[in-house]
Amino acid sequence: MKSNCQLLIIGAGAAGIGAAHAAKRAGIDYLVVEASHRVGGRGLTEELAPGIPWDLGCHWLHSGGINPLAPVADELGIHYDKELPSRGFYMNNQRLPETRVAEYDKYCLDIWNNVKQSEANGEDIALSELIDLNSEWAPYYTYWESLMTSEDVDQFSALDLARYEDTDENWPVRDGYGTLLSRHAESIHVELNTAVKCIDWSGAGVSVETNRGTIHAEHVVITVSTSVLGSRDIEFKPALPLSTQEAIEALPLGCYNNFAMLYEEEWPFDPDTPDRIDYSNGDDINFAFKLRCSGWPYIYCAVAGRQARWLERQPAEESKNLMMTALTDIFGSDFKKKIVKFRSSAWGDDPLVKGAFSASKPGQANQRKVLGVPVGERLFFAGEAASEKAFCTAHGAWQSGADAVMKSIKM
Numbered sequence: 135m136k137s138n139c140q141l142l143i144i145g146a147g148a149a150g151i152g153a154a155h156a157a158k159r160a161g162i163d164y165l166v167v168e169a170s171h172r173v174g175g176r177g178l179t180e181e182l183a184p185g186i187p188w189d190l191g192c193h194w195l196h197s198g199g200i201n202p203l204a205p206v207a208d209e210l211g212i213h214y215d216k217e218l219p220s221r222g223f224y225m226n227n228q229r230l231p232e233t234r235v236a237e238y239d240k241y242c243l244d245i246w247n248n249v250k251q252s253e254a255n256g257e258d259i260a261l262s263e264l265i266d267l268n269s270e271w272a273p274y275y276t277y278w279e280s281l282m283t284s285e286d287v288d289q290f291s292a293l294d295l296a297r298y299e300d301t302d303e304n305w306p307v308r309d310g311y312g313t314l315l316s317r318h319a320e321s322i323h324v325e326l327n328t329a330v331k332c333i334d335w336s337g338a339g340v341s342v343e344t345n346r347g348t349i350h351a352e353h354v355v356i357t358v359s360t361s362v363l364g365s366r367d368i369e370f371k372p373a374l375p376l377s378t379q380e381a382i383e384a385l386p387l388g389c390y391n392n393f394a395m396l397y398e399e400e401w402p403f404d405p406d407t408p409d410r411i412d413y414s415n416g417d418d419i420n421f422a423f424k425l426r427c428s429g430w431p432y433i434y435c436a437v438a439g440r441q442a443r444w445l446e447r448q449p450a451e452e453s454k455n456l457m458m459t460a461l462t463d464i465f466g467s468d469f470k471k472k473i474v475k476f477r478s479s480a481w482g483d484d485p486l487v488k489g490a491f492s493a494s495k496p497g498q499a500n501q502r503k504v505l506g507v508p509v510g511e512r513l514f515f516a517g518e519a520a521s522e523k524a525f526c527t528a529h530g531a532w533q534s535g536a537d538a539v540m541k542s543i544k545m
């Protein structure tokens with residue numbers, strides 16, 4: 135491993151990969167160091183069964199039409215789906231008629247109008263303050279919104295949500311988003327198993343101490359998660375400016391985990407069963423199930439916020455039982471026999487990530503901008519938390535990495 139470079143990039147997740155490609159395009163002498171044995175960070179695809187990929191982390195190309203990773207996927211021959219799945223809403227064991235689904239959609243629209251009005255009023259308050267929590271739709275809605283930021287609605291800023299650039303195109307990556315990121319990283323150089331311990335920016339340039347030796351660089355792009363930074367796993371000499379420290383504290387990762395349930399038969403449901411089911415028992419059991427994930431024979435769902443945190447600490451059987459309660463309600467008690475494998479992610483437990491994605495605390499939506507302000511003209515923070523319009527996403531992370539390199543060129 136070389137000990138000198140113009141630009142050192144810390145972390146080989148989406149942001150580090152985006153930064154490395156930008157540096158390569160600009161002809162900069164760069165080096166990427168990654169603590170893990172693999173690239174991709176929160177993008178990770180495994181096989182649920184031979185030839186059946188499933189994503190433990192990112193899966194959807196959000197805002198597909200403007201997502202810079204969609205053309206990358208095209209170039210690499212990675213497949214993704216653009217069609218909208220058919221959808222049904224079940225309350226307990228009843229599929230709701232279209233008129234009732236329209237009532238739910240109206241409830242969501244009213245909240246969105248509240249969010250935009252709150253933004254226009256210059257407020258930065260928790261989303262929960264803009265919701266009728268007594269409505270029969272609130273349990274499902276609050277579950278669904280927790281999936282957006284990996285936190286519960288009382289824990290994140292509605293203003294932050296209002297700023298997210300959403301084209302309403304969410305394209306699942308059939309071959310796996312993790313596969314897309316790792317294939318994209320094949321054309322950059324990454325030093326794996328190289329963990330940064332200390333970043334000394336006291337002198338000219340930066341000295342970065344790793345478990346494999348010290349690297350000297352003019353500029354450093356730091357892409358590790360805000361929860362890794364907040365845990366002080368990396369020491370900064372001198373300490374970071376207070377404004378950067380406050381931005382890190384204001385943008386902690388929430389919890390969000392993916393689940394996959396493999397079924398043996400081709401399609402063990404009635405032919406007219408929708409591809410996506412929104413389920414609510416009107417109380418504490420709420421799930422969005424995708425019954426056929428990109429054509430693969432498994433059910434996908436996710437949980438976030440406090441529920442995800444709690445479930446992650448329980449045996450996997452607890453999550454499975456909860457999901458089976460809902461699926462049994464919809465498909466009958468024999469259904470559970472059709473599930474032959476159950477898998478889940480556990481991102482809160484991953485020491486190199488420590489959560490899912492960054493939720494801006496109420497009152498703190500402007501901190502994403504602050505995190506992106508260069509420190510001492512040589513430290514550049516990137517990663518999903520530093521994206522102002524595509525935070526919480528892989529493409530936002532990728533773009534923030536590329537933008538950080540452009541900032542470093544100007545210094």
Ligand SMILES: Cc1cc2nc3c(=O)[nH]c(=O)nc-3n(C[C@H](O)[C@H](O)[C@H](O)COP(=O)(O)OP(=O)(O)OC[C@H]3O[C@@H](n4cnc5c(N)ncnc54)[C@H](O)[C@@H]3O)c2cc1C
Nearest residue numbers: 145147148149169175176192193194330517518527528531
């Ligand atoms: C369950 C789940 C589902 C998601 N679904 C979607 C989705 O469908 N679509 C979407 O766009 N986004 C989704 N996301 C979010 C998306 O995955 C992330 O926003 C994005 O991947 C973050 O990339 P990053 O580069 O900012 O950070 P990371 O991916 O966390 O990369 C940081 C890297 O730094 C490394 N590192 C940590 N400490 C050190 C150290 N000391 N030294 C060196 N290296 C270190 C880590 O190992 C890691 O590889 C999901 C996330 C989760 C958890």
